[in-house]
Amino acid sequence: MQHEAVDGIVIRVKDYGEHDRYLTVLTQGGRIPLLSKGSRSMRGAQMAVSQLYTYGNFEYYRKGTAVPILKGGSALQPFYGLATDLEKLNLAAYFCDLAYELSDEGEDVGELLRLLLNALYAVSFDRYPPELVKAALEFRLSAISGYAPDLTACHRCGSTDAAGYYLDVMNGALICESCLRATDRQPAPPEDPAGIGALCPLSPSGLAALRYLLSSPVERVFSFSLSDEDERAAFCKAAETYLLSHLGRGFDSLDFYHSIKG
């Protein structure tokens, strides 16, 4: 038997039988599955680290090729703030679904882990507006996935001082208002709002925020503000559309989040 310990966040929980539970833990070295025996019956030393969204140190052992067994551990950062608010809880579920989608076993995901941890912290402790945390995470995860938009200039005419820009989702680039008018493409998103053909309006401060969050260190990625309500809504819409279009899928947790927000 081989004993190991690792820090990580529980991003998925699946009940198994009457007493046990399978955990998926996101660690620096990728996702690991763990079997937490007895954690459903509220006993066992591993109880404290067998809850969804817990950031903790996980002690486990491997036996052959079976799923490693959780032996115990300690919670490094519980996110109690998430449990008190349905909107926050659903947002956390969506963040973890994204982390699952963008990770694999045995693959270094250090930046993803730190982004997820900071996002859960920011939402749980009301450090920043939740919808902006979500948007920043979505844009930053797009970049991690290899779809960072080119924000230097309009990709058709090269202008850097246009009055207004759109984020051209398909091309991962900016297009200015006058170039857009010269094409037959419509600024309004197509029937499928998460469609790859979407063009999302970006205000000057939205564009500045996007440039900031894509280049800032992970620990400062949420340190920006957008005070105007319409501007903020457009920015959040662009972030979600951009990431989902490039991932080519949606998430039930995201649908729940929107239904709760009304």
Ligand SMILES: [Zn+2]
């Ligand atoms: Zn242009």
